[in-house]
Each structure stands twice: as C-alpha cells, then as structure tokens.
Amino acid sequence: MKKKAVLSVSDKTGIIEFAAGLVQQEYELISTGGTYKTLQEANIPVKYVTEITGFPEILDGRVKTLHPKIHGGILAIDSEKHRSQCEENGIDFIDLVCVNLYPFRETIAKEGVTFEEAIENIDIGGPTMVRSAAKNHSRVTIVVNPDNYTKVLSSLKENGAIPSGMRKELAAEAFAHTAEYDRLIAGYLEGQINTKDYFPKQLRLSAAKVQDLRYGENPSQQAAFYADPEAGKGTLAYGKQLQGKELSYNNWMDMDAAWRIAAEYEQTACVIIKHTNPCGVALGSSVQEAYERALAADPVSAYGGIIALNRVIDENTAMVMKEKFYEVILAPDFSPKALEILSAKVNLRLFAVGREECCKTRGWKIRTVNGGFLVQDEDNGTTPVTEWVTVTEAKPTPEDLAELEFAWKTCKHVKSNAITVSANRQIIGVGAGQMNRVGSARIALEQSGEKAKGAYMASDAYFPFPDSVELAQSYGIKAIVHPGGSIRDQEVIAAADRLGVIIVHTGRRHFQH
Template sequence: MKKRALLSVSDKSNLVPFAKGLDKLGYELISTGGTLKALKEADLPAKAVSEITGFEEILDGRVKTLHPYIHAGLLARRDEESHVKQLAERDIAPIDVVVVNLYPFKETIANPDVTEEDAIENIDIGGPTMLRAASKNFRDVTVVVDPTDYDAVLDNLGDNGGTAEFRKTLAAKVFRHTANYDAIIANYFVDITDEEDPETVTQTFEKVQSLRYGENPHQKAAFYKEGNVKGASIANAKQLHGKELSYNNIQDANAALEVVLEFADQPAAVAVKHMNPCGVGIGETISEAYQKAYQADPVSIFGGIVALNREVDEATADQLKDIFLEIVIAPSFSEKAIEILTVKKNIRLLETPMEINETDTKKVVSVIGGLLVQDRDNGKILANDLEVVTDRKPDAKEIDELLFAWKVVKHVKSNAIVVAKSDQTLGVGAGQMNRVGAAAIAFEQAGEKAQGAVMASDAFFPMPDTVENAAKAGIKAIIQPGGSKRDQDSIDECNKHGIAMVLTKMRHFKH
C-alpha cells in the first residue's frame, strides 16, 4: 500500500519543495483548503481530504478533518493486529506523515484592533487534534509542525521511512507547540473575562537564545520571551552591535529600562550596576541627562549598563565612548552615534521602543516549587498626592526633587535610600538589612553634595535615627510613605532641624 501524507498548513513557507520531496519518496498527498490549492498550482498530485472521507467541508471549513477516516488513519497502531484488521474492514488507509501548522491566533490578537469574533475564528480545532493524534502515535507516524524541520524530515524519511527516535523528537516538539498555542488562547480568555486570580496560571515563552552561562559560570541559562510582548522590553530589543548578551546583562538591562521608563516626559539617563541604579539624571537634552547620571557616581558606572529614553546623538555618543560600558539601551541611535560607538568592539547597543506595555500588568517570580504572582508596581505619586506633615513646607523646587528621588527609590532594592538634588541622584543606599545602614551608604556617597539635597525612603522610618543622620548630612527635605507607629518621632526630629517632610502613603518595597 502506498504511504500517505496529510498536509494542511497556514504557513506555506517551503511547502511546495517539501511536498515535492514527499512525492518523490512515493507518498500520496492529501490536503485541505489553501494548502491543496498551492499543491495543485505546483502540479502536484494531491487529493482533497473530502475525497478520502467522502464528506465535504461544512460550517465554513470548521469541520473538514474531524472524521474517523482521518483520525483512525492517524491513531491506528501498525503493530496491533486488531487495529490493522479494523482499518482493513472499513477500507481506511493509515496516514504516515502529518504536516500541520495552526491558524495564526497569536498574530491575530497582536493586532490592537482585533475583534473578539476575529480572535475566536482563529482558534484552530482540527489542526491541534490531528497534531496530538499523530504525536501520540509517533512510533508509526511522522508529525511535522515547523517548516524549518522539512529538510531533516525528508532526509530521515529517505532512510526506510524514518526512525522512531526521530519521530519521537518531532512529537515532543509538537506537544510543546500545542501547549504554547493553548496557553496563548487560555491567557487571552483570562484577559477578556477580567479573571483576577485564575485557578491555574499557564505561562508560555519562546526561546530567544541559549546563554553561555547564568549568574555564574557553573549555572546553565537560556533567555525566553513572551509570545506577544509589546513595547519597551529587552526581549523586544534589536541588538545593533557587540557580543552576545549574558544572563547578568539581561537582568541589569531590564533593571535600567524599568527605571528610565519612569521619566517619559523628559530626557533621562540611568546607569545600573548589579540591578540597582547607581546614577540617574534628567535634563533638557539627553546629553545633559547622561552627564548628570555619570557624575552621580563616576566610579560605579564603569562596566555598567546605561539606558536613555531619547535617541543617542553625536554629543551623547562622544560622552558614552569615554568609559567602558557593557550596554547602552535607547529607542534609537543616530548614524553618527553608531559610527562613534561601534569603534568599541565589546559595547552592546540595543534599540527598544520606550512605550510602556499597558497589558503587562503582572510580575511573576519563581520560588522553590512554585510561583509568586503580583500586580506590577505601577503606583504613581503626583504633587497633589503628597501630605506635608512638618512645620516647614517644601518649596516647588524641592517638591520636584522629592518626586524625582521617589521615582528612583522605587527601583532600588530594599531597604532603600536615595539622595538627590538638581535632577540628579547623589547617593544610593541599596539592599541593606536596616534603613540606617542604607542611609549611611547614600550619605557617604553624596558627601558634601548632600547639603541642601532631598532624600527618599522606600518605606517608613521605624525610629527617628535615620532622620537624625539626614539632618547631620545636610538634607533639607524628605519623602517617605509614613505609617509607622512612631511617625511623630520622625516628624518631631524633622521639625527640630527645619527639614520638610512629605508622606506618600504608598510603600515601594523591592525584594
């Protein structure tokens, strides 16, 4: 009996050469819809599925392959005598090769103007059913879902019809593919039904690249991205120059991007080291913003990651080239900037959109044996939200500086303190076991520049000692959430030293 191959694909890349290869190997070709048309136009002897089933497509093509003559041909075990007998009794021919890829659901919902009706019509039913059936029976059936596998499949089939181990590898790929497909659909329905905490969370990601190693050389790592990621994202970034990103590069680049996105309304530059901002500046131009970020901590920025929210121009590129930087991230680079920066062999240049993805509302963190899922910390504070609790009220300039420091401290590991002045960070105390220790680091880094500066704290002061030390450093205004049982002690300490304090009533812990 002649072997049979069923082809039904939405992605017709290299379909005809592959089908010709199957025909040359002696396979009878059966097909549906647009795939059948493409094969016929290539003068290939393909039969319609309806010729096999004796049943025409109905319901606008919703039902065409969901038929016993198809699925019995896929699922019958060739080594099971009763299966072979039942096929013979019903004159059903086995199907040996299945080539299917699915309706473009992911691509359909990527359109911001997609309607619910269009999305639902692009949910494939027959395709996943055939793929799963063929994959379950991989001992006898070769199943192909990826056009990049066509050449390898033809090579394998030429070896006496293929090998079971190769078919198993293809089947495993199919199950990953259909799981990914179903996960995207499931998450779409979570979104359109406004489900807050579904009983299961199904995540799916597509591989971007294998990494040389993880945080340390003895750890293996790879980088994956969400299927329909939009807007600002390292997963979306286009690398213009430099060697491959490492695990730590990606972590730090993401941290830098998250900070710079806080400053959409003005040119901003952020330098990051070990996932904490070491220098942040805003200015009239991106060059001025970068200069402030650099001067904030010219020691720590060395070997760091810099994110800028405006095009890198010639003037900024001239500044960036003067020190060793691992990565520069920006929405674009001028031709002259690229010319200047690509002289440095190892610097990585990444372009990414700077628009915040409004649909990316959840943050997921792995723990041993599970996941923590929470809303992203998208909390914003405006001047009108601040509660002044001290005798001295901050002036308009201090309010701007306090809000600047507040945007930065949100992205510093807790316990976190940020000292800032004139649209520039001066000291950052990150990740300490107590707030006094975090403040001490920030004050030491700021040095004499702390005189007349402002200070932000990601959480309340449990005791007045941090305020007392702030007064010694020369701090003139403080922004903090408040909420401690001993808030009044800190307020009294501020009043004692003429420090203005405002409360946000919003905490920004970052673990």
C-alpha cells in the same frame, strides 16, 4: 503504494515549497480549505479531504478531518492487526501530517474582536490531527513549524525516511504547540468570566527560548533566556543585540533594572546600574549631558556597569562613552555614526530595545521559592505629585516637589531598604539593601558628602524613628519624600519641624526585595 501526507496550515509560509518537495519524494498529498486552494493554484497535485473520506465538510467547516479514514490512517501502527483492520475499512496509512492551527492569539489581540469571532478561531480538527500524529510518532512524522520544512525534506532526500529521533523531536514540539494553544484559549475564557479570583487558579506560563547564556549568576550555574509571547516590541525581550560578547544572566538582570528606571522619565535620562542598583541617574538637556551627569554621580562604581538611555544614542555621546569600560549600553537605538564609533570596542554589548512605545507585558512579577512560585502585580507607576501631602510646617515650592519626584522615581527601583539623595536632577547618593533604614540613609548621605547641603532625600518606605531625619538634617538635606504610615509619624514630623526639614508623604510604598 505511495506514502500519504495531510497538509492543513493556517500559516502558509513555505507550504508551496514543502508540498512540492514532498511530491518529489513521491508523497500523495491530502488537504483542506485554504491550503488545498493554495496548492492547487500552484499546480501541485493534491486531493481534497472529501475525496478520501467520501463525506462532505459540514457545519460551516467545523467538521472536515474528523473522520476514521483520516484518524485511522494517522493512528494505525505498523502491525498485522492494524493493517488488517485498515484494509477491512478502506483506510490507507498516512505517513506525514503538516498542520498549524487557526490564529487564535492574533484574533484575540485584534481591537474590538467579538467573543463569537474568538470562539470560531478555536481549532478542533487541527489539534486533533496534531495530537494523533504526535502520539503515533513511531511511524508518523508531525510537522507544526514551517522552520522545520527544510530539515524534513533534507532527511527524506538523504535517507528516504525521517529518522526516529527526529520524529520524536517533532512530536515533542507538536505537543508543546497544542499545549500553548490550549493555554491561550483557557486564559481568554477565564478572562471572560466574572470571578472573585484576581489570579488564575492554575498558573499557566509559556515562553520561547531566545538563547542559552554563558552561565548563570555564577560560572557553576547553567542559564537561558526566554521571551514572553504576550509581550512585544518596546520590551527588552524583543530588542536586538547589535554587537559584543554574548549576554550573560547578570547582564540581563542589570539591563532590566536599568531600563525600568530609564523608562520612568519623560525627559532625557541616563541610568548606570551595578548589581541591579543605580550608581548614577541623571536628566539632561541632551543625551550627552544626561550621560555625563549620571557618570559624575559615582564614576568609581560606574566602571564595568550597565548604561541605559531613554533616547537614541548619538555621535557625540558615543565619542565620550568609548573612553570608559562598560559591559552593556542599551537604548531605543543608536545612530549609524554612534554604532561606527562604538564598534571599535568589539566586546562591548550594544542593545537596541526599539523605538516603539513600550508594549504591554503580562503585568505580573513572578519569582520562584523553594517548591513554588510567588506572583504579584508589577509595581508600575507611582502616586502623582498632586496627591502628595505635606505634613510639616515648612512647605515645598514647585521646584522642591519636582526634585523630590525625581529622587522618588529612582528610589522606587533601589533594593530596600532604599534611600536616594538628589540635587539638580542628579542622583548623588544611594543607600541600598541595608537591614535598617538609618544604615541606608547613612550610606547615601556619606556618598553625597558636601553635595548633600540643600539636596533632597527619598525613602521607599516610612521612617520608623526620627533618627534618619536627624541624620539627613546634619548633612543639610532640605526636603524628604516618603510614604508615611508609621505609628511614630508624629514623632518624625515633630523632629522635622524642630530641624526645619520639609517632609512630604506619598501614601504609597515601593519595597523591592
């Protein structure tokens, strides 16, 4: 008796070739709906599922394969008892099931999709067959991914059967497929319910492995990179490495930090990152100017750093970049000539994020703690300048506010306690991650040196004491922006008034631990 295969796929990629290959291996094919029509039009011998069940499709196609002659054939094990029961009930063994599910993700992503449309794209028969076949993988082969068609056919041609190890791998993939499907449905339905819970009661995450990494933060740690299926083009996860060595865990961390800052600015901007903190940020009238100004801020720290630009990298910029050693350069894209120039540095990693506007992401920041997870909103955006409040007697000019905004946007991405000093849209000093704010201010100001005269300072949180303002004034800082909100705000403001320093409050803190 011929072996039997059920084929019922939403994604028709490669199904004709796969079905033809199964026929060559003397499988009898059973199919439903659109898959049946596709195979019939390709002149591939196939039986409609009703020929097997003796029962018509009913309820607008909601019930097709939910029948003992299908599920009995899939779930039966190769034992005398099961064979006997199948013979008594006219059930033939089914040896292979090829199913992928209604496009629920694609449906709910459509603009204007109705709740009723979403519900009708919840597959029932498909997941049931997938789970039945995966449960009985000791005998049945389950295929849910078109990428596996060639592998399955090759094994049948070489061995006449699918090895047990491969069936187990395919079963694991199948259960992952249905788990992701159910996760999407549960998340969609939760989103339709009016609830006081901002975050779901169950944190369900799913991500596809993009690549194994050379190692983690240290060579003794293993690591991998996964892409969030709910993100898309314009995000790092869906960009493309164009050349260079494999990306490491630390590369990805630094690339993320660099791209987040570069994306803050509408003007042409360049960011240089070292250990997730910026050592150079600048705007420019051209890509080359932005790069050269960012590099000039701290050329020593820039060595071996990560470069991000929010514009396509051109030939002129590539020519000056090739003279320095960097780990990664990322941008929306690279011109053909820029790629040719930088290709001489074979180990340099070039990464094109894409020219698309940044696509939506999950909007959450998720971190592990010992035994659990912390989940919060991403710290997107900031308080617009029009809502800032000047609290000192000295008032800022529009140019002062523009410079403070530049410093503030960068400061948001520096590890707290965070201080940035800027002049002419160039970060000239950064104080990151110190245990007290005056310590961070001292580092940033010392780095700025003489350039601090007439420059601007930003702080990611309020000043608890006047000491940082007094230190800033001693270096010649003209104006400071910070959130405000300290119980000693008046002491700090009084010191600023006494010293002639402008202070502006944003009303919004940007801690980054």
